[in-house]
Amino acid sequence: MASIYKALAFVICTVMITTLHSCIPRFSLNGSSIDYNKTKTISLDKFPIRCAYVWAPMESMFYNSLSDAYAQKTKLKVLKRNGDLQLEGEIVEYSQTNKSVSSDGYSAQVQLKMAVNVRFTNTKQHNEDFEQRFSATAEYDATQSLTSVQETLVQEMIDDIVDQIFNTTVANW
Numbered sequence: 001m002a003s004i005y006k007a008l009a010f011v012i013c014t015v016m017i018t019t020l021h022s023c024i025p026r027f028s029l030n031g032s033s034i035d036y037n038k039t040k041t042i043s044l045d046k047f048p049i050r051c052a053y054v055w056a057p058m059e060s061m062f063y064n065s066l067s068d069a070y071a072q073k074t075k076l077k078v079l080k081r082n083g084d085l086q087l088e089g090e091i092v093e094y095s096q097t098n099k100s101v102s103s104d105g106y107s108a109q110v111q112l113k114m115a116v117n118v119r120f121t122n123t124k125q126h127n128e129d130f131e132q133r134f135s136a137t138a139e140y141d142a143t144q145s146l147t148s149v150q151e152t153l154v155q156e157m158i159d160d161i162v163d164q165i166f167n168t169t170v171a172n173w
Helices: 002-022 057-073 146-171
Strands: 041-044 077-079 085-101 107-122 130-141
Touching: 041 057, 057 077, 057 085, 057 146, 085 130, 085 146, 107 146, 130 146
Parallel strands: 041 077, 041 085
Antiparallel strands: 085 107, 107 130
């Protein structure tokens, strides 16, 4: 009789452990929520500059930051074309405007703005496809020349836009 109770207790414990284990939420430490059984690759096109004001290094800086984000934060293989996930688009705005005026009537702060139009295709789940514009701004003191701060500020804006794109495409917050 005691062996029947031991066997019954063993079966109940096994069922409880299995049930509890299957109920544990799974979290990804990299911020992505990708089903790697279905999605293994991402293809990234170059994002050409399609705006009136152009700073040539922006295109390669943006592409490198975008591909680095997916390579470092996911297990996806980055391809040139035909990925399970596909990103393409263009840099559609790069502009500067006076943000504030000093007491002598001259500009005190200048704001840079960058915007990127993105087309995202998920070949495994087309209901996640979208086309969206992402933008970021950065400011600098008008006493500085744009050429002295441009690379740093453009990289800050690119990092912000890449984070927005990453969160919208694979983080699913």
